[in-house]
Amino acid sequence: MTTYLDAIADAIRIEMRKDQSVFMIGEDIGVYGGAFKLTKGFLAEFGPQRIIDAPISEAAIMGAGIGAALNGMRPIVEMQFMDFITNGFNQLVTVAATTAYRWGIPVPMVVRGPSGGGVGANPFHSRNSEAWFAHATGLKVVCPATAADAKGLMTASIRDQNPVVFFEHKGLYRKIKDEVPEGEYVVPLGQAKVVREGTDVSVITYGSAVHMALEAATMLEADGASVEVVDIRTLVPLDEETILQSVRKTGRAVVAHEAVLTAGFAGEIASRIADSAFTFLDAPVKRVAAYDSPTPFAPTLEKAVLPNAEKIAEALRSVLAF
Amino acid sequence: MTNNTRVELLKYMIMAREFDASMLRLYRQGKAFGGVYSQLGNEAVSVGSAMALDPTQDVLFPMHRNVGAHFVFGATIDQMMQNQLAREGSQMRGTDGTGHYADPRLRIYGNVSHLGAMIPVANGFVLAGKLRGENTVALTYIGDGGAQVGEVHEALNFAAVHKLPLVLIIENNQYAYSTPNSQEFAVDQLSKRAIGYGIHGETIDGTDVELVLKTCQAAVARARRGEGPSIIETQTMRMRGHAEHDDFSYVPKELLDEWALRDPVNTYSAKLIADGVISSEEVKQLRDTTLDQMIASIDRTLELPWPDASEGFKQVFL
Incomplete structure (x- = not known):
């Protein structure tokens, strides 16, 4: 059994051993081994040329990644917390995201780091900002929920020719452990996974909310309802077909994520279901997401604004009762 | 400096000048669209700096007013014209224009409109070279306005810490769109910021192409020796508006008149004639031939169709 954190580190280590063009750059990733110790031991194995500690300058770090990618490397850029990606936002959305379209030159770069709330970390260490980048x-945009997926998707992201924003959930780092294949392991980007089969209602979800949805599905068993859970795993590219197949089968859908509601990615998924599976629906599509606020600090407040299994179960019951 | 090099400098400055003049004509004729950003009066900076590099191993990150640098690195007039006029066959497929051109075969990686954004990227390019034990130097540019962007600071500090082979030209052409130096920064010379980064910095006359070349050659040599980045502030005047839609009435006429006397193409032509390197007849011939090349290229380019609309849906990902 491997933790979500170790699975990611394992994927990076394997690619770095295999491919000299893969290197890491970030803050405190060398001697210190990263704020979450994900790169513990990396400096000793790969040396300071490939595990580069940079000044606190997310734009400079992001740009260094982009430029190195333009020059034949496969950089992995660490954001110490994904919240700080805002300081490198221009580099990512203005330069990295447009280079293929404008110049036809690949930017094979992974920007990764811990995102998400639920750990009492304050509004600036808890954000779920994946929708911004899906819109860019x-x-x-990758949001793994399990250790095995985190490993497989990381391998695929490093090997991809395009810039990938890889959202790790810090709450899952050491909480989640599963069977992770040894050695090289790839989960292709753009393939959703039915993580629990059911017949009455579908939960379309990703990231930490996958675990909430699975818990909610167990709760609903007591009501005699069969809940299907689809983990989309990547927002871009989006596996629309797997989502639609599930909804066509169950006729009901709840879309859930930990990020805030308004203009969240759940709106995109709900809209695609409405467009392409309308006649299969027996109830309106419902969304479960965080309250539209920054992520608060105190546990009472944070627990109240973030989604959880109970909130998803409640949505499922209302959709089933429609 | 050999006579050959001196003639080359003049030749590229005239190319830049005539290309620029062609774009201004095309804009007035309604044949060029979007922003047309003139480098009139700044040719010595583009040409002199790019001539300091070795195009077989170094890399150019030009700004939108650096057409002269593109030419020095081997871009053809037709190629630049197709890019500017967004015709079929242009390298950008019609997806972008306005000087944002890249040609990896020529080791040119252009700009984006967010000034300063490509300096961190230039760092990354040479960082990769360093990791592989190559000796690539990057030359890039920023304006007196763009130098106030935070990414420039981050990139310079990063380049200084990692001793990256980077040469940054700050093209101080006195105005950032309509905003004069006095409202952009409070230091008397932007190159003094180098002290804060622990790197080399100097301010020079940007209308003197040989001075620009020599100063940049020294910066490139330092970079290649592993001594890290340099800032070179070049003093010039933006002789047109921000782009051609802008009548630049906010610039005092006396200031323009004063700088017109220091026109880099005219002063360098006169210098080479005085030094007996080239005759005035040869200069005239060079300008006429270059103009003819521009006209022929415009004719060829305007005959090309627009890119097929299907290009708009391609290549968001590779």
């Missing part, structure tokens, strides 16, 4: 055009 030209960036792939």
Whole structure:
């Protein structure tokens, strides 16, 4: 059994051993081994040329990644917390995301780091900002929920020719452990996974909300309802077909994510279901997401604004009762 | 400096000048669209700096007013014309224009409109070279306005810490769109910022192409020796508006008149004639031939169709 954090580190280590063009750059990733110790031991194995500690300058770090990618490397850029990606936002959305379209030159770069709330970390260490990047055009967006997927999707992201924004959930780092294949392991980007089969209602979800949805599905068993859970795994590219297949089968859908509701990715998924599976629906599509606020600090507040299994179960019951 | 090099400098400055003049004509004729950004009066900076590099191993990150640098690195007039006029066959497929051109075969990686954004990227390019044990130097540019963007600071500090082979030209052409130097920064010379990064910095006359070349050659040599980045501030005047839609009435006429006397193409032509390197007849011939090349290229380019609309849906991902 491997943790989500170790699975990601394992994927990076394997690619770095195999491919000299893969290197890492970030803040405190060398001697310190990263704020979450994901790169523990990396400096000793790969040396300071390939595990580069940079000044606190997310734009400079992001740009260094882009430029190195233009010059034949496969950089992995660490954001110490994904919240700080805002300081490198221009580099990512203005330069990295448009280079293929404008110049036809690949930017094979992974920007990764811990995102998400639920750990009492304050509004600036808890954000789920994946929807911003899904909206940027030209960036792939990955949100793994399990250790095995985290490994397989990381391998695929490193090997991809395009810039990939890889959202790790810090709450899952050491909480989730599963069977992770040894050695090289690839989960292709753009393939959703039915993580629990059911017949009455579908939960379309990703990231930490996959675990909430599975818990909710168990709760609903007591009501005699059979809940299907689809983990989309990547927002861009989006596996629309697997989502639609599930909804056509169950006729009901709840879309859930930990990010805030308004203009969240759940709206995109709900809209695609409405467009392409309308006649299969027996109830309106419902969304479960965080309250539209920054992620608060105190546990009472944070627990109240973030989604959880109970909130998803409640949505499922209302959709089933429609 | 050999006579050959001196004639080359003049030749590229005239190419830049005539290309620029062609774009201004095309804009007035309604044949060029979008922003047309003139480098009139700044040719010595583009040409002199790019001539300091070795195009077989170095890399150019030009700004939108650096057409002269593109030519020095081997871009053809037709190629630049197709890019500017967004015709079929242009390298950008019609997806972008306005000087944002890349040609990896020529080791040119252009700009984006967010000034300063490509300096961190230039860092990354040479960082990769360093990791592979190559000796690539990057030359890039920023304006007196763009130098106030935070990414420039981050990139310079990063380049200084990692001793990256980077040469940054700050093209101080006195105005950032309509905003004069006095409202952009409070230091008397932007190159003094180098002290804060622990790197080399100097301010020079940007109308003197040989001075620009020599100063950049020294910066490139330092970079290649592993001594890290340099800032070179070049003092010039933007002789047109921000782009051609702008009548630049906010610039005092006396200031323009004063700088017109220092026109880099005219002063360098006169210098080479005085030094007996080239005759005035040969200069005239060079300008006429270059103009003819521009006219022929415009004719060829305007005959090309627009890119097929299907290009708009391609290549968001590779």
